[in-house]
Amino acid sequence: MLPQIDDVIEFCCKILENTQIEAAVKKSKRGAVATGGGAIIGGLLGGPPGIFIGGTLGSAVGWLMTRDQFRPLHQIIMEMSPKQKKKLYSAVMEKLGNLAWDNLPELILSVIRNASLMTQILDILESFAKEQLKAKVKHGKK
Incomplete structure (x- = not known):
């Protein structure tokens, strides 16, 4: 430079x-990883209902991680x-x-x-x- x-x-x-x-600045990649990770872990632990629960919890964690941080x-x-x-x-x-x-x-x-x-x-x-x-x-x- x-x-x-x-x-x-x-x-x-x-x-x-x-x-x-x-x-x-939004950090959407972190939120996506949290959502996907939650769904995968939920699926491994609880099958199809676990995917739903894990995805929902992962989404909530992802939202908390990426909300506006000034x-x-x-x-x-x-x-x-x-x-x-x-x-x-x-x-x-x-x-x-x-x-x-x-x-x-x-x-x-x-x-x-x-x-x-x-x-x-x-x-x-x-x-x-x-x-x-x-x-x-x-x-x-x-």
Whole structure:
């Protein structure tokens, strides 16, 4: 990954650290494994009725495991794949376009000083989370 991509991803995280934007990314694979595992174990232990009971209990466990688990958006961004980070980099760089910067602190200061640009960057980050990561986004903590 180019150092500039890393700088822009770190910039996004630094900007988000001062917000209360949180996101929940669904983990449907875990839920499917719990449901299927419950049905298999139930079937082995109780035959056809066990499949029904195990599948039902597995589904309940799967739901508990995958219900909305909100975390700060900057943490989710740090855990993204390189491909996702490159997409986010492209989206942010489109907005930063002609802004001149040589290092990360300079970039952060330039954006913080421009309230309109700061709002636009936050909007890009929120939209990216919703559209690319299929995350549920909320502002502020409960």
